[in-house]
Amino acid sequence: MTRPKLRLVGGVCAGFAEHTGVPVSAVRTATLILTFCGGFGVLLYAWLWATVPSADSGPVGEQALPKSRLVLATETRSPASQGSAPEVVPGNHTNSTTVDAASARSAPVSEILLGVALLAAGVALIAGRLGADIPLAVVIPAIVVLAGISLAWRQFADIRSGAAKRSSALLMRTLGALVLVAVGILLFFVTGEEPDVWTVVIAAVSVLLGMAVVLAPWFIRLSGDLVEEREARVRESERAEIAAHLHDSVLQTLALIQQKAGPQSDAARLARAQERELREWLFTGAGSAPVDLAAELRRIAGVIEEDFAVHFEVVTVGASTQDVPEGFVAAAREAMLNAARHAGGSVSVYLESSPTGTELSITDRGPGFSLADIPEDRMGIRESILGRMRRVGGSAAVRPGPGGQGTEILLTLPAVPSSTAPPPPPPPVPAPRELPFRSSAPVPPVTLDRNGHTRGPEPTHGETTP
């Protein structure tokens, strides 16, 4: 049994419900009812809160999943943990069972026994208040025995699962708990009949020792956490130190190489690739790479830079939380590849994720491209960029870059599909080069051929001005 990460108070009810399969609302109601029974529910809740371990963040973050799957997982996860729909937990369930298997607290026997003990205590309290004659001499020892047995069970569970490293110590603690409980019971009997100073003292001491034994696992866990945290901090500071050193020396040198060699050369490309790898390692940390569109674009840029003499300047603005379809990423990749293949040099990639939608512009400073010269690319552009964007409900536009030089490919994806979204630029089917500029003034219909000469619209291309 584990407590989920997302919780109302302590996550005890949700964890219990998930473990037993009882609807979480029923568990919560039961807890509330028990709370009014002499505060017993609160006691039980507090006990479980203290003893039940919190669920791990789960193995989901370990491997880099495709964004869509990741988002799906978080989506199914959040309503389940809010407790409104306990059935929708398939992904979470496997997760929690694996955690259970590893955890020593897989069998809730100890919790149940403790619960029974507390329940008995609560019932005895209420009954006593209502005036019923409760044989305390019987009830109290019973409670103590139950508590002792549950404690022992728990320690044995620890040993069995191998959670504890020093099993002999645990065994001793367990036996000690049993003995202490037994002594406690005996002494209670004794004190009940003939009170004596020494029996009272020994009883108090044995109770204190019993409490220490009960609390020991908790303390151990706490100190274990502390050690773990300290180790993590040491690792982190070590990393920061190395990072600072690398940052000062290696990154500077790599920057210098790039500066000296110019963006087109192999040396600059190698330096850039190295710099990117180093930077990834330095700044993103191990295994915590965020899977969002911006990171994905940077990754794609890195892959393309390895194969072509190109440098992508990726600027992302806004939090790219919107779930972007695969088609958009594929179209972006194709557009970047196109810029790398036909223009090279420095290519700007600008991503803006706003509440109204996602806009990606890829601007190169190449010779511009004339679709007539590269017929297979025309198909490539049409299908892989324009077609893809249409299919995912967005739009794409190809237009000359700033000042009529180079090419700018603009991909737009409205946040809300169709209807309420702003009208996308007109579909670009017949024109080899369409110019749906968003600015007010029309852009002259200029085509640039590979040599950089400007050409007017040619009737054979069937070019149209918007």
Added chain:
Amino acid sequence: MTDARAAEQHALPVVIVDDHSIFRSGLRTELDAGIRVLGEAASVDEAVALVVAQQPRVVLLDVHLPGGQGGGGAEVIRMAAPQAPGTLFLALSVSDAADDVVRVIRAGARGYITKSASGAEVSDAARRVADGDAVFSPKLAGFVLDAFGAVSGETAESTDELDRLSVREQEVMRLIARGYTYKEVAGSLFISTKTVETHVSAVLRKLQLSSRHELTAWALARKLL
């Protein structure tokens, strides 16, 4: 010979401040003929002394520097600027955390450029700073758009508002973030280059003076490059 000397006289006097001698000498040879390097400094204290003694027009200032109170480039600006009123600062950084860059700019730097920029680009940026313009890299423009809430549609209603960008400023920043030069921005927006420069300077002023809490929050949370 006299022509060369005359050109030397008209060249822009700069100082290079960076703690890496390789980088300093590399940059020195890369800078074009219109730039005259008066000296180099490797630490905060050296830099302050050099700037005050030489009074250069532009200081090419690394964001990270040893020495002084540990304040790096920002400290150099704070210490040297009052004693060198004619000097302007251009921040250079090997793609650092945004908070460092923003700190230097808020200390008074007139722009930011990455160290991987070519010598010609650095020379050009230095000249623009000398002309009183602000130099924004695409990354910095992107950061500004984020930090001033331009993406979520926040727009300044009056010109003296410091915490938000005007519509025009947002347009300019968007195009700079796309890698456009000022001239290309001017062409795309059908305004003069001078107007673009005015807008960029206005944004720089806001970046320096705004008390918007996101500025620091954003800067801390993300890397500029």
